């Protein structure tokens with residue numbers, strides 16, 4: 005094990021590995037990534053893999069658009085097929101408020117240069133005849149949205165970073181961060197001490213706990229989110245479909261399985277990973293209404309992962325003002341996978357050059373919480 | 385049933401026996417089974433059983449089931465629910481899928497007894513996914529339960545008790561068993577069972593293995609060949625059998641996924657068949673409201689399954705009522721001890737030992753000189769396992785330091801003085817009985833180096849991965865070769881590193897290569913080669929492999945492929961299989977329709993949840 009590192013990244017999910025990749029790519033030497041279990045064992049390996057640019061907050065749109073640019077050249081740049089597929093995202097509006105919000109969103113998204121359009125109920129029916137669109141008022145569709153395989157993406161970043169000299173330590177847990185008079189000196193792991201002056205907290209569901217190791221209070225909390233997959237069917241559904249009021253998202257994987265989930269408003273904060281039967285009954289009751297063919301389809305596997313939530317459901321990408329060189333990229337709620345390429349790139353730039361180059365992430369700093377919270381509305 | 389105190393999953397001998405005890409105490413029990421008929425493995429067995437008189441020895445299997453059911457049917461407070469599968473154990477309840485109506489019911493019992501038995505192990509050979517290749521259990525179910533013959537001509541793979549019994553049953557039903565093949569050099573099952581099939585003219589071909597199944601759409605034949613002492617195919621010995629069915633009977637592994645979902649810890653214990661629930665002498669798992677009994681807690685016999693079921697049942701009663709018939713409980717525990725004290729239970733005893741459950745052996749010892757492992761622990765030294773009086777003394781004469789004494793009578797057993805011994809290892813290379821093993825424990829690493837006198841070809845090299853075999857020939861796992869000492873005209877000693885707890889057991893190695901084209905996972909059609917390639921790419925965790933290859937993600941939920949993939953992983957990475965994380969067992973246990981789940985009726989809730 006390397007006893008000294010220029011940067012130690014805590015967390016081997018998509019965020020940590022993306023940062024490692026971009027740090028190495030931009031010439032950083034001696035990068036060490038520490039993961040307590042296996043790569044993508046956290047939220048990343050449990051997530052839906054959706055990649056969307058249709059957000060209500062401008063910052064999220066920009067970050068996601070930048071990520072899509074990077075996903076589009078992922079295979080070429082990193083050399084691995086991660087099952088990236090641009091089948092679009094279809095967002096369904098059922099209430100007047102949603103109609104109003106979607107109009108506003110589309111205008112803002114188009115201003116940002118996104119190819120997104122409004123679809124009437126009839127247009128939607130024509131495109132997706134197998135859906136029951138009863139009660140639908142309007143939909144929006146962005147053809148460049150899509151999905152990819154999160155596990156493969158994580159492995160691709162990790163392997164590429166390793167090739168460029170990074171050290172990836174799996175099954176190694178960071179147990180403490182050594183801070184002396186406002187300076188990071190190193191991290192203590194279950195496999196020994198690593199000397200470093202720069203630490204990146206990319207610990208996903210455990211971001212708050214890792215922050216506390218350095219004595220930094222981070223306003224994040226983790227919540228269980230459940231998801232399940234069906235047996236494979238013929239390919240019929242190209243886009244990922246979301247309804248916010250009906251609280252669901254659904255997509256079909258490359259192998260034909262349907263993956264779907266919902267948010268649970270009553271879920272208390274926890275680190276629980278066990279699925280509940282209640283979730284499965286609610287979903288199986290709800291979904292065949294919108295996709296009638298699902299009734300006879302069989303559920304194969306059901307699991308849960310953590311949403312790491314910030315007060316406004318947007319990520320926190322910042323550097324501590326209390327001690328030197330403690331960075332964090334956390335609080336990604338349900339959309340950390342899709343933002344990872346842009347976040348990885350921005351963090352690497354920030355660490356190496358002192359500021360992010362490609363996208364402006366200034367709005368994602370902690371200081372925003374002192375100004376009052378404008379919550380991202382397009383979330384499940 | 386809307387309310388129950390104890391939910392018993394599995395209606396084999398273990399589950400039925402548990403139900404009787406719970407029922408007798410006046411508590412409400414529900415026994416759920418996937419099958420049309422209750423009785424588990426018993427209903428398929430038309431032969432007379434071995435075991436304890438009191439537990440229906442010499443009664444036929446299906447009749448034992450009938451006797452247990454008769455007793456249960458007389459109880460109003462015990463309900464039987466056939467054709468129903470428990471599809472998961474969730475934090476908020478236990479859903480039961482009733483297959484004929486495709487509906488689910490959620491129960492929240494106070495106690496759970498998991499008696500789900502075992503599933504068959506699967507063998508890797510070319511074309512093993514052709515229709516006509518069956519597990520022995522499937523053949524039994526078809527034949528004895530549904531009266532359907534699997535084919536006309538059968539090749540049986542495996543001469544353990546199951547292979548022998550199923551062959552016999554096939555012959556009884558008029559199906560021709562062309563041969564039973566067995567890779568090792570002796571019959572695995574009881575002599576009496578072997579004699580039974582021999583009397584019928586079925587050849588048992590020792591040192592034979594199957595190479596491939598023949599046929600395009602279905603099995604039309606099989607190619608078998610002889611293997612040498614190191615289990616490698618001897619070229620030129622291949623021969624074809626014209627058969628329409630290949631029946632695989634290579635052992636069972638416990639179906640413990642529900643225990644894991646319920647929060648009970650599993651441990652890999654190969655003597656007990658694979659991953660088994662950690663549990664105490666009252667059959668309580670590490671999840672305090674969850675009990676196990678029968679094959680799910682370790683592959684054994686119907687007798688022990690029934691006794692364990694009774695213990696589990698009485699333990700539930702004790703939990704819920706505060707008291708139980710302690711005398712009965714003691715009696716059953718005593719019966720288990722008595723049953724397991726014999727020579728045929730040595731494997732089970734060893735397995736249970738690893739769970740800190742000790743069952744004393746009661747055997748007449750022939751000659752008392754047991755190797756003392758405790759003396760000089762940690763020092764590199766020979767362990768002499770030669771306690772029979774034979775006329776032999778090379779150990780004495782070969783030792784340059786005079787540490788081994790046979791004495792005047794050449795029939796004496798050797799006695800070693802570890803004070804004089806330097807650990808040079810010469811004796812191990814000289815002993816003609818291959819009875820001297822080198823050993824050095826490394827407590828801090830939790831491993832031990834074992835030097836094994838090895839007279840097979842090929843001789844492995846330092847750094848190679850080999851299978852470590854126990855005294856009884858069972859695979860203890862995969863071990864790394866740390867040193868090879870070749871001495872001219874004497875035995876090569878291969879040093880391997882094994883987990884400390886295996887050091888006294890591992891006495892042989894096997895150098896084998898799995899056929900790269902053989903199927904590991906039937907759902908995703910993955911071969912050994914696919915898995916090996918992924919491991920070489922750096923996917924060295926089961927969960928990583930699963931996500932990379934989609935192994936264990938198919939409809940079978942990993943029942944067939946998980947263990948195979950772990951074996952390959954262990955062999956490739958050199959990590960003993962018991963140290964590998966078997967990954968998560970995600971519900972539902974079987975694919976369940978939206979319709980069935982959404983219609984889920986909510987059963988009674990208990991105060992304890």
Ligand SMILES: Cc1cc2nc3c(=O)[nH]c(=O)nc-3n(C[C@H](O)[C@H](O)[C@H](O)COP(=O)(O)OP(=O)(O)OC[C@H]3O[C@@H](n4cnc5c(N)ncnc54)[C@H](O)[C@@H]3O)c2cc1C
Pocket residue numbers: 014015016017018019020038039040041042043044045046047048049050051052053054055176177178179206207208209210214229230231265308309310311333334336337338339340341342343
């Ligand atoms: C059910 C579900 C569906 C989702 N669907 C989507 C989707 O469709 N699209 C999308 O973009 N996002 C989705 N998400 C969100 C997405 O999964 C996360 O935002 C993203 O994976 C976060 O990545 P991460 O690297 O920050 O966290 P993680 O993947 O959780 O990685 C953090 C890692 O840090 C490790 N760690 C923690 N503490 C320590 C320590 N002390 N020492 C060492 N290692 C440590 C953990 O083991 C973990 O592997 C979903 C999430 C869930 C739960």
Ligand SMILES: Cc1cc2nc3c(=O)[nH]c(=O)nc-3n(C[C@H](O)[C@H](O)[C@H](O)COP(=O)(O)OP(=O)(O)OC[C@H]3O[C@@H](n4cnc5c(N)ncnc54)[C@H](O)[C@@H]3O)c2cc1C
Pocket residue numbers: 393394395396397398399416417418419423424425426429432433434435468469470471499500501502545546549550639642677678679680683684685686687688689973
């Ligand atoms: C060919 C053969 C010959 C044998 N001969 C002898 C002998 O001579 N003497 C002897 O003592 N033993 C013998 N045995 C062993 C004996 O049959 C088993 O040890 C015994 O049946 C184990 O009992 P059990 O209750 O644990 O499991 P099983 O009998 O396997 O019963 C488990 C039951 O659980 C059900 N189940 C599993 N999962 C679920 C779920 N999720 N939901 C609902 N139900 C579920 C299954 O359908 C099954 O009915 C023999 C076994 C075989 C295969």
Ligand code: SF4
Pocket residue numbers: 765766782783784785786787788800804805806807808809810811812
């Ligand atoms: S190891 Fe060497 S010294 Fe020890 S008993 Fe054997 S031959 Fe003698």
Ligand code: SF4
Pocket residue numbers: 768770776777778779780797798814815816817818819820
């Ligand atoms: S040479 Fe081997 S078999 Fe012979 S007495 Fe010595 S230890 Fe026993």
